[in-house]
Amino acid sequence: MTKVAEKNTFPNYPAGILHLKRLGIDTYQEPVVYISKDSEVCRSEGFGAQSRVQISTKTSNIIATLNITHDRILKKGEAGLSEAAWRLLQAREGEPARFAHPEPVESLSHVRAKMYDHTFQPEHLQAIIQDIHAGRYADVHLAAFITVCGGDQLSLEEIDGLTEAMVRVGEKLTWPVSPVVDKHCVGGLPGNRTTLIVVPIITAFGLTMPKTSSRAITSPAGTADTMETLAPIQLSLREMRRVVEKEGGCIVWGGGVHLSPTDDTLIRVERALEIDSEGQLVASVLSKKIAAGSTHVLLDIPVGLTAKVRSPVAAAKLIQVLETVGQRQGLKVRALITDGSQPVGRGIGPVLEAREVLAVLRGESGASEALRSRSLLLAGALLELSGRVELGKGLDIATAILASGQAWKKFQAIAEAQGGMRKEPKLSSQYQDVASLCKGRITCMDNRKISRVAKLAGAPEDKAAGVFLKVKLGDRVEPGQPLYTVYSESPGEMAYALDYVALHEDIITVEQGK
């Protein structure tokens, strides 16, 4: 209805072009672009610090958050990219790119509506997860989404919709066999490396178990970190498929295979917010299993005061949601509530845990009975869940497979298929005992604080760093008797860990006169 009058004498101005430079700044997953204050692009587009900017090359485009530089980090005509932006855009050094205002992110309106207690419809959640996958959400948008999903604000239908949306944006594996089984531990318990024992038992029995695991984010070791001390874990989806086809199972790093790829993004911001959202947790766990093509999933839910799930009531509620949403998604889910009052086994940290696992697999006499029995319990339950083993027989069959050496043989075969079993991992030569000051009984072991000591000592970056426990709940100790040994690979980190130990009396509680 309007026209620009004829006397417009300005030529049509080319939209802002700058040349890309990899700045080598790791902003974790949030893509950030750095542009000089004096840049014409900043001025003409009216960009300010923290503007959202659309960056387009000939082959790709992303949205990034703008940081304005006042210094000479950039030459004239250059735009710097953070590592995440560089990766997402698949940029080449010096490549020209166009900078513009992004289209508004429409799916944010659903996040805002949820604040007014509207319900997420499945298509809303799909739009949100697609936008997150495409990098259109800045960290503050992710935080808002996680917050409106936080607490218990998602209904079963919404959790179902979220799970489905998370599966849809990634790859989905299919297998020519059924059942395809999996297990998952709802975190929080140091040393709980049953996966490395359960997978070879189950696959030695003949079932398919394509297991993906995570690296540690806030813990001293993830299953992937521990496995990595024994074999390569960073496989592509194609390589993973080949291993599973050959051996029936695998233990690989989930981050390499992009199943339910938005999960990592959401978890990262959840951790920053320290929000445990039941809905997000369920969608996170189930979406990975569904994307891996699993049909039967066993969940290990450790309950304890310093575990992630703190009471049987909370566990029962969580299990109900997991089972119901699993069923909607065509997944048979069973959950076991396990003891979460103390670490599993004695080693905490990648190498220390791997050595415990090897001892159990080889049936050594000094092997941790706690790790062994827990692994057998889970393997037995999973065999029964699969429908291939009669109820009540699972534990015996699992025990026999482990005792016969078949599981150890299968573990080595899987490790070979993943790229080769590594040499026996060595303990650090730097270690330090921490002893009890009094005579008494062990009444409490704080999972979180024990983890903290292991992390301060250098785990998981230093594979051989960590904690080796010499006592368990109920043990009687004498003054001067070692409670645990701290292993470290550097004096600095050893000092950090021991400083923490000196300041915290309740890492392991010895009650006198008991």
Added chain:
Amino acid sequence: MTKVAEKNTFPNYPAGILHLKRLGIDTYQEPVVYISKDSEVCRSEGFGAQSRVQISTKTSNIIATLNITHDRILKKGEAGLSEAAWRLLQAREGEPARFAHPEPVESLSHVRAKMYDHTFQPEHLQAIIQDIHAGRYADVHLAAFITVCGGDQLSLEEIDGLTEAMVRVGEKLTWPVSPVVDKHCVGGLPGNRTTLIVVPIITAFGLTMPKTSSRAITSPAGTADTMETLAPIQLSLREMRRVVEKEGGCIVWGGGVHLSPTDDTLIRVERALEIDSEGQLVASVLSKKIAAGSTHVLLDIPVGLTAKVRSPVAAAKLIQVLETVGQRQGLKVRALITDGSQPVGRGIGPVLEAREVLAVLRGESGASEALRSRSLLLAGALLELSGRVELGKGLDIATAILASGQAWKKFQAIAEAQGGMRKEPKLSSQYQDVASLCKGRITCMDNRKISRVAKLAGAPEDKAAGVFLKVKLGDRVEPGQPLYTVYSESPGEMAYALDYVALHEDIITVEQGK
């Protein structure tokens, strides 16, 4: 209850020290620290990308978000700081600082509890706002806080508590006189520069009006930007007090005087999230007024389809909350619902608006009647609200003060006290008319799109850029008749604005045959 055994052979290791370097990266208000991947501090503290890091110098300490650098931006032993981190820490180039894990931010537990529908107690809100003020909240934490306050999830008691908390963390002015009056417009209407006319009328009458205004964040001009074309606005609290003591009033930039200092932080993340939270809006407006020492506040609430408040019902609800919370805080609040269907006056952009204001103050024959009558309405209502003028007499008194030239004289006196009246601001010599394509009547003027044209043309950074309207709602126009003129200071920006005009037919709607 534990002791470290005697054989500890490691010396106590010095905690991580690095030397500070100003990197010149503007991350807006979020403090960011850049540390090299190979740095011992990263390794020994177990810091990863986006860890929260406590940085302590001899004199100050802050918490910042970590970005890890892989490149040679930093030398060995250096840590880079973003502009916000540099400012907050009051760092000096090369100064040594200690890097450590921060204490957990306890007040985040209240944010999490609110997700489970717990109620914020006043002390919770004080703890949260204190932590925000101290920079302990990362942007994702701010986003979570804003989200749990979003929609209408805050009760009157909670809004009251939030307002009080926001006042407490900043300076609070007191005045030896009463009443101390103020006005505030709940945004969204371009050209609405009544403040520059109301303040001199009210102060010429003899009342005290210590007015602080904001710069544009997403609009083509804030009151502070417009005033700045006529006089200095960036005064300290002490200088502001001196101006008010001398002239009875001022029009200064709120950002310089740190009243309710967390407000800017919250608004920044609210805008990124595009969340309009009633509770946050009320706390934002009232906390600034209370901190300025005001006792009587008049609120201008423009209602219109493209204004911030879109319906009389929404306005009535907002007014009720503003008045109730105001009363609890000992503030007399009155709100006027005004026409928000089109811009006020004709100029949009700092210089264009300032010229409209000057014309009204000087009583020029070509002055905007809309801006004049609206200013008089508000000034009259504020005089009556103060209790110093009989009900029904305010408008006449305000009109007389303006007509007599007293307001213009007072405006010049205030400008002098603030640092000196500037030379008459000039229009840009680069301009372009946008004409109607048809014969008809103006039936709609889109405030948001008109603002967008002015911003694309360069406002508010380019003071003389913007839009000058030549029509108003209800006017009849002929084909080719100019609807508005776009002013710009660069060909590039003119082209951006005109491209936008060409693509959007509904900036000003001309209905044919009406």
